[in-house]
Amino acid sequence: MLGEMAMSPENEHPVKALGWAARDCSGHLSPFKFSRRATGEKDVTFKVLYCGICHSDLHNVKNEWGTTSYPVVPGHEIVGVVTEVGTKVTKFKVGDKVGVGCLVGSCQSCANCKDDLENYCPKMILSYGSKFYDGTITYGGYSDVMVSDEHFVIKIPANLPLDGVAPLLCAGITVYSPLKYYGLDKAGLHLGVVGLGGLGHMAVKFAKAMGLKVTVISTSPNKKKEAMDHLGADEFLVSRNTEEMQSAIGTMDGIIDTVSAVHALLPLIGLLKTHGKLVLVGAPEKPLELLAMPLLMGRKIVGGSLIGGIKETQEMIDFAAKHDIVSDIELITMDYVNTAMERLSKADVKYRFVIDVANSSKSS
Amino acid sequence: MAKSPDQEHPHKAFGWAARDKSGLLSPFHFSRRENGDEDVTIKILFCGVCHSDLHVAKNEWGFTNYPVVPGHEIVGTVMKVGSNVKKFKVGERVGVGVIVGSCKKCESCQQDLENYCPQTIFTYNSHYTDGTKTYGGYSDMIVVDERFVLRFPDNLPSEGGAPLLCAGITVYSPMKYYGMTEPGKHLGVAGLGGLGHVAVKIGKAFGLKVTVISSSPKKEAEAIERLGADSFLVTSDRTKMKAALGTMDYIIDTVSAVHPLLPLLSLLKLNGKLVTVGLFDKPLELPIFPLVLGRKLVGGNEIGGMKETQEMLDFCAKHGVTADVEVIRMDYINTAMERLAKYDVKYRFVIDVASSLSQ
Numbered sequence: 107m108l109g110e111m112a113m114s115p116e117n118e119h120p121v122k123a124l125g126w127a128a129r130d131c132s133g134h135l136s137p138f139k140f141s142r143r144a145t146g147e148k149d150v151t152f153k154v155l156y157c158g159i160c161h162s163d164l165h166n167v168k169n170e171w172g173t174t175s176y177p178v179v180p181g182h183e184i185v186g187v188v189t190e191v192g193t194k195v196t197k198f199k200v201g202d203k204v205g206v207g208c209l210v211g212s213c214q215s216c217a218n219c220k221d222d223l224e225n226y227c228p229k230m231i232l233s234y235g236s237k238f239y240d241g242t243i244t245y246g247g248y249s250d251v252m253v254s255d256e257h258f259v260i261k262i263p264a265n266l267p268l269d270g271v272a273p274l275l276c277a278g279i280t281v282y283s284p285l286k287y288y289g290l291d292k293a294g295l296h297l298g299v300v301g302l303g304g305l306g307h308m309a310v311k312f313a314k315a316m317g318l319k320v321t322v323i324s325t326s327p328n329k330k331k332e333a334m335d336h337l338g339a340d341e342f343l344v345s346r347n348t349e350e351m352q353s354a355i356g357t358m359d360g361i362i363d364t365v366s367a368v369h370a371l372l373p374l375i376g377l378l379k380t381h382g383k384l385v386l387v388g389a390p391e392k393p394l395e396l397l398a399m400p401l402l403m404g405r406k407i408v409g410g411s412l413i414g415g416i417k418e419t420q421e422m423i424d425f426a427a428k429h430d431i432v433s434d435i436e437l438i439t440m441d442y443v444n445t446a447m448e449r450l451s452k453a454d455v456k457y458r459f460v461i462d463v464a465n466s467s468k469s470s
Numbered sequence: 471m472a473k474s475p476d477q478e479h480p481h482k483a484f485g486w487a488a489r490d491k492s493g494l495l496s497p498f499h500f501s502r503r504e505n506g507d508e509d510v511t512i513k514i515l516f517c518g519v520c521h522s523d524l525h526v527a528k529n530e531w532g533f534t535n536y537p538v539v540p541g542h543e544i545v546g547t548v549m550k551v552g553s554n555v556k557k558f559k560v561g562e563r564v565g566v567g568v569i570v571g572s573c574k575k576c577e578s579c580q581q582d583l584e585n586y587c588p589q590t591i592f593t594y595n596s597h598y599t600d601g602t603k604t605y606g607g608y609s610d611m612i613v614v615d616e617r618f619v620l621r622f623p624d625n626l627p628s629e630g631g632a633p634l635l636c637a638g639i640t641v642y643s644p645m646k647y648y649g650m651t652e653p654g655k656h657l658g659v660a661g662l663g664g665l666g667h668v669a670v671k672i673g674k675a676f677g678l679k680v681t682v683i684s685s686s687p688k689k690e691a692e693a694i695e696r697l698g699a700d701s702f703l704v705t706s707d708r709t710k711m712k713a714a715l716g717t718m719d720y721i722i723d724t725v726s727a728v729h730p731l732l733p734l735l736s737l738l739k740l741n742g743k744l745v746t747v748g749l750f751d752k753p754l755e756l757p758i759f760p761l762v763l764g765r766k767l768v769g770g771n772e773i774g775g776m777k778e779t780q781e782m783l784d785f786c787a788k789h790g791v792t793a794d795v796e797v798i799r800m801d802y803i804n805t806a807m808e809r810l811a812k813y814d815v816k817y818r819f820v821i822d823v824a825s826s827l828s829q
Contacts, residue, residue, distance in 0.1 A: 218740060226740045226765065287765065371756070380578060380586045389762045396731075396756035398746045401770025405586060405647065408768050410761025 115140035115177070118242050121151075125249025126440055127177040128167035135167065135443050138177055140245055142253045147192040150259045152204055157247035158183030158273035158433070159459040161304065161366070164447050166235060171391070175235060181247030181461075182208040182233040183275040185268045195256045203262040205423070206254050207275035208233055208413050210244060214257070222417035224258075248443065248461060260420050263427035270432030273304060273458040274423060276413065277433060281309040281362055282422040283414035284385045285316065290360035293317025298361035298377055299339075302329050305364035305387060307434060307457040310337045313362075315429040321358065323374070332456070336434075345373065356380075356404075364388045371408065372397055380404045387411055433458045440466035475500035475537070478602050481511075484827065485609025486800055487537040493528035495803050498537055500605055502613045503598075510558050510619050511550040512566065517607035518543025518633040518793070519819040521664060521726065522749060524807050526595055531751060535595055541607030542568045542593040543635040543820075545628040555616045563628065565620040565783065566612060567635035568593055568773050570604060574617070582777035584618075608803070610827050620780050623787035630792030633664060633818040634783060636773065637793060641669040641722055642782040643774030644745045645676065650720045653677030658721035658737055659699075662689050665724035665747060667817040668793055670697045673722075675789035681718065683734070692816070696794075705733060716764075718742060726750045731768070735760040745769045793818045799826035 119141035127138035145151045163180035188202045211231030212224035219227050234246030285291045296319045299309045313320045321341040322333040333339040343350045358377050366388030374384055434457045438446050446459040479501035487498035505511045523540035544566040548558050571591030572584035579587050594606030659669045660683040673680040681701045682693040690702040718737045726748030794817045798806050806819045
């Protein structure tokens with residue numbers, strides 16, 4: 107069979123697009139010309155205004171998970187304004203403020219998809235770095251335009267500032283979903299949040315809005331004031347302070363653990379009350395140590411969670427709108443993105459960078 | 471001056487105790503307390519040999535207080551009841567399991583979860599409310615607070631029913647708590663010993679499809695033909711393990727040694743639950759990606775409260791579930807412990823105390 111000539115990213119689709127891509131595992135991003143598909147009958151095309159920088163973007167551009175296919179245009183916390191809708195689109199119109207998160211496709215027929223759990227569909231298509239139905243690679247939101255099937259587009263309520271809402275599309279749903287699934291969303295419960303970064307600060311905000319008592323558990327004592335005065339946490343524990351940790355033993359109904367580095371679970375399991383739940387949303391690549399006895403003796407669990415389905419993502423955004431919750435961000439222009447990535451790798455951001463895509467210079 | 475075991479209480483008792491970490495058991499004279507208003511005095515007929523008895527006899531967990539009289543799968547007949555006792559009368563057949571006391575006031579106790587009370591008193595190797603040590607069922611009699619005595623259903627045989635008092639509730643309780651009781655769902659049981667074989671039987675009684683997951687291919691015929699399991703997976707059979715990926719709703723993990731969790735987690739469907747009930751104190755490796763990508767969880771469970779233990783006994787009686795036992799005499803106990811350490815028993819030893827305990 108004669109080989110087909112692979113189309114270059116610029117030519118494979120009819121609509122010109124400009125973004126920033128990483129081309130190798132240095133993770134260094136630079137201007138990248140590519141293209142988007144024409145608006146299909148179920149598609150929504152929108153001009154990208156803002157895109158949050160998720161830590162996953164950093165893992166991906168540096169190929170830390172070993173799954174990256176270069177060039178990669180990251181970005182899955184994408185917010186913009188609709189410029190075109192397909193003929194069969196019913197939920198959106200031109201001018202609407204919309205968002206797209208981590209997913210842009212799924213099989214739509216398996217049991218998980220039918221249960222609004224597209225995030226667990228074995229054939230889910232990620233917003234970047236995945237293969238779309240037409241065989242082309244998906245490119246994410248560090249770019250000027252985005253096209254997505256209506257099913258995967260989220261409506262942004264009018265009262266939410268677009269730059270601050272962008273990180274909710276990944277960080278927000280990543281902590282909201284397990285709060286609901288593991289029953290840690292009831293007023294009066296005591297929740298621990300481990301790690302105060304992009305995910306952690308969102309967990310504090312959501313949990314406070316749900317009426318929980320929140321204790322932040324962190325390695326950094328200098329985050330205490332911020333956590334309590336600004337984010338509204340009720341208490342703060344320094345994880346290396348054995349006295350503080352001891353005094354909190356058996357006090358928490360649940361813990362959302364956002365730390366994605368290898369770390370000790372035993373002290374966290376000790377903080378849980380009987381029947382307590384430790385939920386991991388950061389995913390260390392190496393296994394963690396687990397002692398069975400503390401789980402048995404307190405009937406405790408360790409569980410995981412991965413983003414959320416589209417229906418729940420919309421529910422989360424609506425909940426955020428009702429409670430005026432957005433992410434704390436540092437707004438940057440696209441040409442700052444490499445510096446931002448360096449700072450992110452040192453956790454030097456309160457608490458999410460968001461790229462002001464629309465106002466960034468387009469020059470290469 | 472501390473009283474000796476045979477003098478600290480008014481009623482003479484006789485049992486077998488371990489005196490050091492060799493774990494070897496030998497005859498031991500001690501005493502039981504006066505039957506209080508809330509107490510029931512029980513003549514012991516049978517006592518199951520739980521693997522925990524072996525761990526404690528050898529001080530493998532580091533907290534044994536010698537001499538120790540093990541045994542927490544006790545079946546006997548009531549000899550005396552206190553003036554406030556309402557649930558039992560003399561002559562009735564009763565059981566005593568893993569716990570003989572709790573604070574009765576905390577939230578756990580109020581919710582019939584005495585097993586999670588911070589002041590749980592264990593049937594042996596604990597201290598009772600009067601400060602004296604508790605001695606277990608490898609003995610001729612025991613005095614127990616009514617709240618911690620179980621009615622033994624008429625159609626449940628003593629020998630086969632005794633192990634249910636620990637092994638049975640150990641698997642029944644998590645199956646209820648973690649929702650593993652929906653007929654038609656698929657339960658994996660990892661490990662086929664005292665706990666595992668009861669889990670298979672109870673799982674089938676709940677109407678579940680049951681797959682045994684084991685490292686020993688030799689157990690397959692037994693598991694399927696005699697215990698009623700629907701299928702059998704050998705963990706080293708990569709083809710079959712691969713074919714079973716993502717097929718189980720839940721797994722009860724009874725393996726009480728360090729073992730890899732990743733293969734078990736991979737067998738679970740989305741939202742699957744792996745519940746570990748085997749007691750051991752070395753760390754396991756927990757891979758996080760499978761938990762996150764499949765919203766799976768690993769949970770623990772420790773026996774059950776008194777109400778649930780009674781419920782379990784009644785359930786087993788109704789469904790004809792009993793443990794498979796090898797009945798032994800008391801003087802065989804040290805050999806039984808050696809065999810137990812090598813997993814050489816199908817599937818629980820039960821001591822015929824009444825017939826074989828002679829002074």
